[in-house]
């Protein structure tokens with residue numbers, strides 16, 4: 001059973017109901033997926049959803065993410081070029097001297113790791129993104145293999161395929177606690193009073209995972225979004241249908257932009273998230289929305305679209321930033337991570353292998369109890 005049908009839970013359900021391949025199960029499992037709302041209703045549906053391995057800092061994690069990008073390509077090919085998968089490249093630029101030198105260094109290090117990264121001239125940017133106008137003196141980088149998904153639609157497509165392959169989907173029901181027998185987790189208790197039994201319960205409840213796990217005395221080192229100054233809460237805006245086209249992802253100083261489903265743009269600025277908390281007032285959200293739109297209009301002359309929606313969302317943010325993946329008790333497996341959009345399908349492949357008795361050494365650095373083990 002999988003609790004939570006965001007990108008992680010949906011990728012898992014899909015994988016666990018696919019015909020068996022190499023390292024997976026010999027025969028497919030009976031899979032039940034449960035969501036308090038519905039597939040894609042959580043963070044995955046509001047995510048900026050950039051698929052990337054753009055950070056060279058930790059080469060091992062970079063390789064893990066590069067493998068995840070490749071898993072996405074294979075997965076999407078199996079759906080036959082779905083509209084929710086957009087491998088359209090990513091353009092980033094810097095204007096301040098220190099930011100330029102960091103960007104040049106990043107491109108050099110990523111290239112050294114064999115990643116597709118290059119510095120490009122403004123003329124090339126105009127070919128890639130004809131409607132975007134960076135500052136004249138910008139240093140511009142392009143990453144052709146990166147892209148994004150429309151997180152809600154991708155999640156729903158995976159959940160639907162899992163259901164067609166036999167998974168049972170329960171929506172609108174919250175798992176209020178893990179049921180236990182001694183040390184073993186034997187399933188969940190739902191908010192309608194039902195108990196669902198399972199040989200294995202996989203907690204993929206994203207940011208809500210700590211609350212569910214705590215009902216069996218299990219801890220998960222995730223950033224608490226209610227703590228003032230937490231980096232987990234953020235705001236993401238979507239515009240009304242735009243009369244301009246943004247082909248790939250664009251990361252300008254102070255603004256990230258990509259196409260939204262339905263013809264609008266998704267706008268995000270990490271810098272404007274400072275001071276945003278879970279209970280951000282409507283007035284603050286409107287103010288941030290106005291600022292995002294002003295920045296978008298400066299970047300994209302001719303943009304007349306308005307803010308259609310601005311949403312508060314919470315990143316499931318592990319304390320050290322790395323995925324939290326693995327068995328936490330007999331009968332209990334946890335799969336929670338930031339960058340879940342990039343990593344979801346790849347994690348699903350590895351978890352499928354691991355829970356069916358085949359080692360997945362790639363997951364070894366990401367065990368949820370790593371901090372405790374390191375301390376002892």
Ligand SMILES: Cc1cc2nc3c(=O)[nH]c(=O)nc-3n(C[C@H](O)[C@H](O)[C@H](O)COP(=O)(O)OP(=O)(O)OC[C@H]3O[C@@H](n4cnc5c(N)ncnc54)[C@H](O)[C@@H]3O)c2cc1C
Nearest residue numbers: 004006007008036042043044047048050175206339340342
């Ligand atoms: C603004 C923003 C930008 C981001 N940008 C990127 C990016 O560019 N690239 C990237 O890779 N990642 C990005 N992320 C992170 C990424 O979106 C998340 O890591 C990912 O969506 C998490 O997926 P999930 O399936 O774990 O959680 P969710 O999508 O939140 O799914 C969890 C599901 O569990 C359900 N649930 C919770 N508790 C229970 C319960 N007790 N019982 C039943 N159901 C329950 C919820 O209803 C929900 O549907 C971003 C996140 C945000 C917020």
